[in-house]
Amino acid sequence: MERRAQKLQLATGMSWTDALKRVKSLPPASPLIPEAQPSQAVLESYILSGHAWPMIDTRNPLGIRSADPRPDSLTLTFENDVAQSLASDSMARELIRNLVPCFDEHGEVRGIPGARFTANTDGIQIRRLGMPGSITILGIPAEDWFAALPLQREENAADGRRYCHEPSPHRWHRSEAAFREPATSTVLGRYHHRKRPSAWLASGLLRRAPLMRTIGLPLSTTAWTNLTEDGGSEWIIEYINEPLADAPCYHEGFTNLLTDPDCGLPLAGTELDCCCGLPPESYWGCRFYARSGTGQPGALQVRFSRRSGDRAHFYKTNPTEYEKRRQLYQPVPAHLSRRHAEPMHNRHQNG
Numbered sequence: 001m002e003r004r005a006q007k008l009q010l011a012t013g014m015s016w017t018d019a020l021k022r023v024k025s026l027p028p029a030s031p032l033i034p035e036a037q038p039s040q041a042v043l044e045s046y047i048l049s050g051h052a053w054p055m056i057d058t059r060n061p062l063g064i065r066s067a068d069p070r071p072d073s074l075t076l077t078f079e080n081d082v083a084q085s086l087a088s089d090s091m092a093r094e095l096i097r098n099l100v101p102c103f104d105e106h107g108e109v110r111g112i113p114g115a116r117f118t119a120n121t122d123g124i125q126i127r128r129l130g131m132p133g134s135i136t137i138l139g140i141p142a143e144d145w146f147a148a149l150p151l152q153r154e155e156n157a158a159d160g161r162r163y164c165h166e167p168s169p170h171r172w173h174r175s176e177a178a179f180r181e182p183a184t185s186t187v188l189g190r191y192h193h194r195k196r197p198s199a200w201l202a203s204g205l206l207r208r209a210p211l212m213r214t215i216g217l218p219l220s221t222t223a224w225t226n227l228t229e230d231g232g233s234e235w236i237i238e239y240i241n242e243p244l245a246d247a248p249c250y251h252e253g254f255t256n257l258l259t260d261p262d263c264g265l266p267l268a269g270t271e272l273d274c275c276c277g278l279p280p281e282s283y284w285g286c287r288f289y290a291r292s293g294t295g296q297p298g299a300l301q302v303r304f305s306r307r308s309g310d311r312a313h314f315y316k317t318n319p320t321e322y323e324k325r326r327q328l329y330q331p332v333p334a335h336l337s338r339r340h341a342e343p344m345h346n347r348h349q350n351g
Contacts (some may be wrong), residue, residue, distance in 0.1 A: 003336070007263040008032045010330055013066030013077075015100035032263040034071045036203040038196075040133035043126070043194045044074055045202035046112040046176050047135060050098035052223035054072075056089050057082050059214040059325050061221040061239065063091055067137065069207040070146045073078030075123075075208075082297040092140050092148040099126070100149075101164040102156050109164070113179035114172050116165055119145040129172055130180075181236060198232035198298030204265040208258065213303055213330045215254045216241030219315045232297025240305045244329050246277045253332025255288050268293040268301060 001023055009019040011033060023032065036044055060079055066188035068075040080091045101111035114128040124145055145188040156162060164173040172180060195202075205223075208238055212221065225233040243250045258269045271289040292298060308313065316322045323324040 004032060004078065004262055004334060006333065007257060007260060010257060011208045011211045012068065013060075013064070013213075013264045014068065014183070015132075015187055016159055016338065018068075031261075033069050033204075033207055036069070036207070037071050037133065038199070039131050040072055040074070040239070040299065041199035041203040042130075042195060043112070043115075043128060043133045043135060044206050045199040046208045047076075047099065047126075048202045048223070049195070050111065050224075051224070051258075054094060054096070056084050056091065056094045058091075058221070059218060059292075059328060061209050063094075064206075064306070065208040066210055067207050071134060073134045073136065074203075075136040076274070078140055080140050080144065080232055084308060088151055090144060090148060092144040095124075095137065096145070096148050096152045097155070098233065100152070101173075101176060101343060102161040103173060104159070104161045106176045108176075109179060109276060110161065111164075111174050113164075113176040115166055116169065117145075117157075129170070131256060175200070194202070194233060194293060195232075197230075197296070198228075200296055201233075201235055201265070201298040201300060205237070206261075208265070211229075211257055212237075212239050214257065214332045215239055215330050216243040216245070216306070216327050217309050217329050219307055219312075219325065228297065228299050230297040232299070234299040235301065236301045238303040240307060242307050242315070243332065244326070249274055249286075251286060253337035255302075256274070256337055257332065259290070259293075265297075266293045267291065267322065 005016065005023045007325050008023060009016055012019070014022070026032070035041075054063060056063075058079060059082055062253060063079050063082075065077045065079055067077075078091050082091075084090065090140055099111050099115065100117060101109055101113055101115055103109050112126070112128065116129055118125045118235060119142040120343045121142065122136070124142070126135040127133070128136070148246065153163065163239045164176055168176075187285070200227060212218065216239075218239070218241055221237070223235060225235055228234050253345060255272075258264045259269060267290040269288060270288045271287075273287040273289075275286055287304070288300075288302045295349070302312040314326075
């Protein structure tokens with residue numbers, strides 16, 4: 001039971017007390033992290049897509065401290081204490097910029113079509129009108145959210161955009177309606193329609209975002225997608241990090257837990273391009289490739305872009321900030337990081 005609680009804590013960022021309590025409430029053989037229901041998975045896919053390339057500085061991967069997943073909901077605790085280069089920027093502003101739907105004169109929608117946001121003392125709740133599923137965002141005070149809304153409204157206005165919720169708070173705006181059941185006859189329609197087949201993967205990655213802290217000291221995290229031949233999307237995650245484990249394949253604990261039957265996704269690793277044995281100055285980063293183990297559309301590529309020695313100097317100019325990032329690293333205990341027995345093709349293995 002304690003081993004299962006360790007896995008849950010590493011994967012979600014929950015406190016030890018909450019993780020152990022959750023494990024005790026679950027049947028012994030049940031997954032530690034439930035799969036999202038279809039509509040919930042699509043909503044979470046929109047969250048990850050919108051927030052995959054943060055325009056602000058974050059310490060935690062994507063700025064997510066912890067995740068509390070349920071089949072029909074997800075609670076994400078975001079950081080809100082990182083000093084930004086622009087005084088008007090904040091995590092609240094970033095989320096509003098990327099997620100709150102707005103439209104322009106041509107009917108183009110940016111953000112999550114149909115989503116409406118409610119901010120109060122219980123957090124920021126996100127629901128798509130008339131659709132099951134919800135996201136709750138913790139860590140950002142309601143006053144910060146309400147202060148950021150008019151700032152982003154001004155930026156939207158400069159681009160000829162307006163919030164969808166202002167003219168249409170309780171129903172889908174006419175610009176959003178096309179994305180409720182998106183057709184494939186337009187470029188935007190195809191873009192939104194393609195989210196569904198691989199929503200399981202985007203949702204699963206979002207629910208396990210804190211697991212990336214086991215790779216090394218987090219310096220920068222971004223992600224993007226490519227289309228795949230099976231009708232889904234390949235998620236590419238680039239985790240720029242400073243390794244804090246002096247061992248070959250220092251990222252092995254992450255890949256093992258990501259595919260672990262208890263706390264991982266139904267993924268099968270297909271290839272590992274591992275360059276851990278090369279000198280840092282000639283190192284471009286290891287890469288892990290995976291696909292669904294059950295035949296679902298989509299694929300995953302994780303880039304472990306290492307920075308050490310002189311290449312890490314840029315991230316150490318502020319000693320206080322660097323120390324805070326060091327404290328985020330979560331080493332994987334040896335009994336959880338052992339190598340899986342199934343073979344995986346290595347294009348380049350050193351060390």
